[in-house]
Structures are given as C-alpha cells and as structure tokens.
Amino acid sequence: xxxxxxxxxxxxxxxxxxxxxxxxxxxxxxxxxxxxxxxxxxxxxxxxxxxxxxxxxxxxxxxxxxxxxxxxxxxxxxxxxxxxxxxxxxxxxxxxxxxxxxxxxxxxxxxxxxxxxxxxxxxxxxxxxxxxxxxxxxxxxxxxxxxxxxxxxxxxxxxxxxxxxxxxxxxxxxxxxxxxxxxxxxxxxxxxxxxxxxxxxxxxxxxxxxxxxxxxxxxxxxxxxxxxxxxxxxxxxxxxxxxxxxxxxxxxxxxxxxxxxxxxxxxxxxxxxxxxxxxxxxxxxxxxxxxxxxxxxxxxxx
Numbered sequence: 001x002x003x004x005x006x007x008x009x010x011x012x013x014x015x016x017x018x019x020x021x022x023x024x025x026x027x028x029x030x031x032x033x034x035x036x037x038x039x040x041x042x043x044x045x046x047x048x049x050x051x052x053x054x055x056x057x058x059x060x061x062x063x064x065x066x067x068x069x070x071x072x073x074x075x076x077x078x079x080x081x082x083x084x085x086x087x088x089x090x091x092x093x094x095x096x097x098x099x100x101x102x103x104x105x106x107x108x109x110x111x112x113x114x115x116x117x118x119x120x121x122x123x124x125x126x127x128x129x130x131x132x133x134x135x136x137x138x139x140x141x142x143x144x145x146x147x148x149x150x151x152x153x154x155x156x157x158x159x160x161x162x163x164x165x166x167x168x169x170x171x172x173x174x175x176x177x178x179x180x181x182x183x184x185x186x187x188x189x190x191x192x193x194x195x196x197x198x199x200x201x202x203x204x205x206x207x208x209x210x211x212x213x214x215x216x217x218x219x220x221x222x223x224x225x226x227x228x229x230x231x232x233x234x235x236x237x238x239x240x241x242x243x244x245x246x247x248x249x250x251x252x253x254x255x256x257x258x259x260x261x262x263x264x265x266x267x268x269x270x271x272x273x274x275x276x277x278x279x280x281x282x283x284x285x286x287x288x289x290x291x292x293x294x295x296x297x298x299x300x301x302x
Contacts, residue, residue: 001225006248007298008217013249014202015258017265018053018156018224018241021195021279025237028052029189037164037188046158046194053153053198054133056231058084060223061128063230074080080213085127094140100126101142110141113184119144124210131210132220149219150206156198158275159267162191190237193277199262221246225300242279244300245286255294264288264297 027036028048038047038078065082122227134149228239247261264287273281
C-alpha cells in the first residue's frame, strides 16, 4: 500500500499502536521457561518483547535492501544507507564500528575512552537500525559513543489472558544411528489465540541527531505493516497485523499526552465470547471525535 505522506515527515512527532494476533503459534518464546510463550505471571496476559518486534522490522529492511558487502554497507557515502547493524552476518559488531571510523578518512588511533563523533555519524548514516532504534557503539577499540534511537516500541501485551500449550509431536526421522525405534517425541509450544497491542513513539528531536529522513519513515511503516508476512515459520503459527493507528503531532514536542491518545483505541472482547479464537471475537473501536488541536490520526490497516 501507499504510505501517507502525513506520517513520513521526520520533523513531526508520532505516537502509534500496533494491534496483531497469533493463531496456533508461539509469537515470542521465553528461554527461561522452556521456550513457552512469554506471559505476565500475575495476569497470564501474553507478552511479545520490543526486541522481538524490532527484529522483524530489521529483517524486513534486510530483505528489501540486501546487504551489499561483508560489512553490511556500501562504500558509497552519498546519502543514507540501509545496512542492519544487529544481524546474523558473521561479522562482529566491533568490526563494523572500526570499519565506519576508518571510512571517515581520518587517521584515528584506537581510543576506548574518547568518543569519535565522525565515526558515530558514519554509523548512523550506513545502518538503518542505528538511525531509528539507537545503539551502544562504545564496546570496541574505537569508541563511537551511544545513539539514542528516535523510534521506540514497548512490549506488546495481549488483551486477554492466554493459555500457553506444550504439545507433544512425533517424527519418523531418528536422530542417532542404530537406535531401535521407529519414532521420536518432540515438543511444540503454542497459543491457541491471542490478540496483542504494542505502543510506539517517534521523537523528531532525537531524529535530527541520527539523520532520519522521509524515506526512513516510509520504510518503517512498510515494515510494520508487513513484519509478519515476511517472517513465517512453523513455530509461529499464523500471525497478522490487524491495525496500525498513528497519532500525528504538529508540535515536535507533542500536542497531547500519548496515553490520552492511546485510550481512543478500545479493544474489548464481545460479551457472548468466552474463549476468543479470532479477531472477530473482539470489538475494535477508534474514537476520532473532538481531537486536540494539532493532532491528526492515520489508520494504516482498515
């Protein structure tokens, strides 16, 4: 779909909600609980971490802008690049930082204490996820300081409690040679159904520091819409983005508190539904009336 230009202006503030669901899958396994779906132990609401959601954004950008070299960047220094700093590339993060510093053209000696500002700027230029999400760049021989990301996400939380299942499965392929058996037992963790909501925030004040432009924002919204479409796996079942609601502030510092705006979207289970198994078991209502002056709304998925 075409991304509205009203949400690609890097000088405006955006607060937004992501509403997605999972059917018969594990949206985010917890390594401390045998990879069962993450839950709030008090309420049993399901949880998907911000790190998990950002990973899917990174993967989409990686698919659309494939890395052009072993360091996930190009040597062309004209304009922003779309490399991914945090990815499984076989290249250490510190190696990428060192490469960025050397690309500035300065004959800089390794210094773990003094921050290299040119290297920091170059890291923001060549790596999309550094520009948007920020990064700690002070871990190697070349210290490029830290970058506060202008785009941040919260944990996603399910509307209702979920029921994490651990299902036994069998396979006919035997792991070890010579074993006298025809099948082996495995485990598969899943949630029958869960509808989740995550909150997001974009700060134009921080974006000025990292160099975010309109193309970056357009790519982010594209990735948010399609993050599950390009992240299929047998373990995740069926995941789908159901709604993205963006609140647009004319004032870079905001025209209204984000919490008040978020309450305009209500997601409630229908009274006759005991065990929800579909988004149709919920009422999703967006209140567009009597908005604070200077605040607009865009709904990317109707």
